[in-house]
Amino acid sequence: MLSSNIERIKRDIENLARFTSTPGQGVTRFTYTGEHKKAMDYIVEEMKKAGLKVRVDSFGNIFGRREGKKNLPPIMVGSHIDTVKNGGAFDGQAGIVAGLELSRVLKEKDLKLDAPLEIVALIEEEGGRFGGGLMGSRALAGLFEEELYNLRDEEGIILFDAMKYFGLSPEKHEEARLSKGSIACFIELHVEQGPVLEKENKDAGIVEAIVGIAQYNVTIRGRADHAGTTPMNMRLDALLKASEVIQNINRWARQKDDYTVATVGKIKALPGASNIVPKEVEFSVDIRSINESSMKDIAMKIEDNLREMNGEGFETKLTNLLYVKPVFMDEKIRSVLNKTAKELELSTKDMVSGAGHDAMILSNICPVGMIFVPSHRGRSHCPEEFTSFDQLKKGIDLLINAVINLDGEIQAGLDFFPAGG
Template sequence: MTGYADPRRIEAMIEGLDRFTATPGRGTTRLTYSAEYRAAADFVAGWMRDAGLTVRQDAVGTIIGRIEGRNPDLAPILVGSHLDSVPNGGRFDGPAGVVAGIETAFLFRDLGLVPDRPVEVVAMIEEEGTRFGGGLFGSRLLTGAIGPEALEDLRDGQGVSAAEAMRAYGLDPARAGEAARAPGSVHAFLELHIEQGPVLEAEGRDIAIVETIVGLAQLRVTVRGQAAHAGTTPMDQRRDALVGAVGILAQLPDLARQVGRGAVLTVGRMEVLPGGANVIPDLVTFTIDLRAPAEADVLRLIEMVEGTVAHAQGNGLSCTIERQLYAPPTPLSDQIQTALLAQAEGLGLSHRVMVSGAGHDAMILAGLAPTGLIFVPSRGGVSHAPEEWTDYAQLARGTDLIFATIRQMSGAVPG
């Protein structure tokens, strides 16, 4: 096997990025438009310049590094991922794909290659949905699925709107639409990601080529009751929002089991107000993340959850449910899968084809341009935790595949 990518350079970029966290020693916490995010974006831009890229920040804060092509008017190939994280997450989720794109640019420079069409390395803003909810925020802005008018309504846990956060970051939310790519303006998108599961490590394979990304929805449930004194309010006269919420929560896991066929459901965030130890809660909000390989199962599970929430109303409680994100199962480009398989064979990489149970920016970009997604092994299948780990040699092998495929797709030749 011919290796191109430099594991030491990849390690330097990953480890350098991991310094920019709000929770040192407790994993990576890097929220969009935070001080940590700004430092990470500047760090990435510096590495892009070192690789010979022309760097710019777009209207929503995505960092873009460009290798100019011999025919600069041709639609570019995009490669990259996101820079934000979940709370107390790992160092590889998102940054691995950004670093693979930057390392590809280093290889173009080191080998003296000039592409026929431009290549752009993208470090996108929020994918995880940790700050503003819904997930895939950056790629939805990039494809025009979210317009500037929505930015005033999207708010974080402290009530700060996406528009306000953008202004504090030095961006003008009124210009957010300028970040959207028009149909036909992107030739292809490639993303490398850690698997976030145990399959590749268990099978001893170098990479996986993703054929489909599961459908997913993210919901936000609000239960309203009445705050009252914990000691003086009789049990039969309480309007306890938390008791109502727990009644809903207790039923949710069985809904996914009833649907079966790979359906999963997770309650990941919950807030109870007013939050006093001696106050009956009057407001509870929680999120529901649900996924399934078949769209019919996703839709059925959403309907079952909505029915469960509606049934919980009464006894002085009101319940509402909001769909923050819906993305159907996404088949990825057959043409790019074929190209990735051919290059994997040529590089001598052991590989397989698989379905992704996690959502990725690739599922949104697939609506704009032919898209390919590859996975590299995750140690123990652990992800979204400080223990998340992928060996740098494995990242280098995945980057070799990204590089070889982009070199072929871009028509790159020695300059």
């Protein structure tokens, strides 16, 4: 069994963490920024050192390719390069580092797989700058187009313009699309972002499914009035109505018994003065579930709730930013991961991911699998996010040897992945 180098893993994680706009306050690396460019340059250089042929697509996704013995669709490994605001050093980055280390080990051992290998660093998974998220993987799956001209960051910069300024070619966005079956499979290593593996003292999680995600923006417009002279029964208070919807969203999610969750994490009231009745409110809604019908049910209830307000003199709007169905990991890949873990004498746990990942989007074009490594105290999306390098090495060792086993299975004449993914 092959083994990764813990010192190289540590070096990569620490070096990538330096590319942040908030030094000392976690890692903040938004898409198409100076920090993003520095991280890209580092990854490209490390890919080249590992003997990979590098290309960058029209969205800024980075690919490092190692040719195989045969003309076959590649096995793809990777994760995302961006972070949330004041995030941690492991979310996304751990999966890219795993791919880099896999490439280095294969080069050192002079081991050539039958299938080509591609390491990918994807952009804007978190949606931290432009919202929506999973942008790089959606571009690969052909699920991203009109947002190029509609999405803006907090400074009002249109996504299309930001890409052009970054030196990319958004007008050629279709060139980033990968056809179904062009990739043999995609494996993503990721930190768990929860406390389960650490609490149960497990080395790795084998992901069975990823919850679906629906993200919306809600706008409620009422009327601005003087806070002291306008009677309570004569107001069109947009913030008051927003609070009613938010309370309802919480209640509707709690009524489900299938691990459905709903979150309002961002809200803005205008004009934003203490002595003026709020005229307009915008807030976000994030709905996640392993059951798509529950996601749709809550969205429908929100629409009905807003429609009732229209009859009371308010103007409302519900905008869908992202909708991804629940995704189940490929059973054959899960079987290989479990088999490989036993060979390495690693303890594992089958898990459902409550967070979204690029793997769920890439399932549209190829079979996918995911490995989780423990998160200390379950912390993530914060500066305290941490996975010990010993634990990360175990997960990367699992990934490396699973890729070799997958390559062997594909070539065993078992029709492991039928043509077309």
